[in-house]
Amino acid sequence: MLEFADKKRNLACEKETLKKLRRGTADLIFRLKKMGESKLSAADASIYLSYISHMKDEENYRKKIICQIGKELEEKRTKLVNASRKRRILEIIKEKKLKEYRSSLTKREQKELDEAGIFRTGFRDRGLGVKGVKNEEVNNRL
Numbered sequence: 001m002l003e004f005a006d007k008k009r010n011l012a013c014e015k016e017t018l019k020k021l022r023r024g025t026a027d028l029i030f031r032l033k034k035m036g037e038s039k040l041s042a043a044d045a046s047i048y049l050s051y052i053s054h055m056k057d058e059e060n061y062r063k064k065i066i067c068q069i070g071k072e073l074e075e076k077r078t079k080l081v082n083a084s085r086k087r088r089i090l091e092i093i094k095e096k097k098l099k100e101y102r103s104s105l106t107k108r109e110q111k112e113l114d115e116a117g118i119f120r121t122g123f124r125d126r127g128l129g130v131k132g133v134k135n136e137e138v139n140n141r142l
Contacts, residue, residue, distance in 0.1 A: 001080060003076055004073070004076040004080050007069060007072055007073045010069055011066065011069045014065050014069060015066060017062055018059060018062040018063065018066060021055060021059050021062060022059060025052060025056060025059065028048060028051060028052050029052060031048070032045070032048045035048070
């Protein structure tokens with residue numbers, strides 16, 4: 001997730017840089033046109049055109065970088081989505097296993113309670129007291 005955020009931030013920075021370059025190039029072209037209305041030496045025009053050409057090359061380079069970062073960002077996004085799906089699947093499996101465990105625990109507790117009830121009933125039916133002594137023997141001793 002951190003890689004995705006870094007790539008996204010990097011993409012935003014590169015886009016901002018490209019916008020600045022475009023504005024700079026447009027400003028240079030505007031200045032050149034304004035200077036063309038008055039007298040302009042060939043050397044000055046050549047310098048301006050050379051710099052504008054350099055700016056256009058820089059724009060193209062930034063476009064390539066943005067395209068590459070966009071591809072990397074899409075790969076990171078795909079990995080993030082897949083990881084989120086896997087995590088959700090694991091959570092669902094975990095919830096199912098927890099329900100199964102609780103169900104088996106409830107069944108086991110119910111079985112133990114039933115056995116304890118049957119055991120007590122068996123002692124009462126045979127006339128055994130609390131410590132395994134018949135009630136009749138206790139009455140005879142008294």
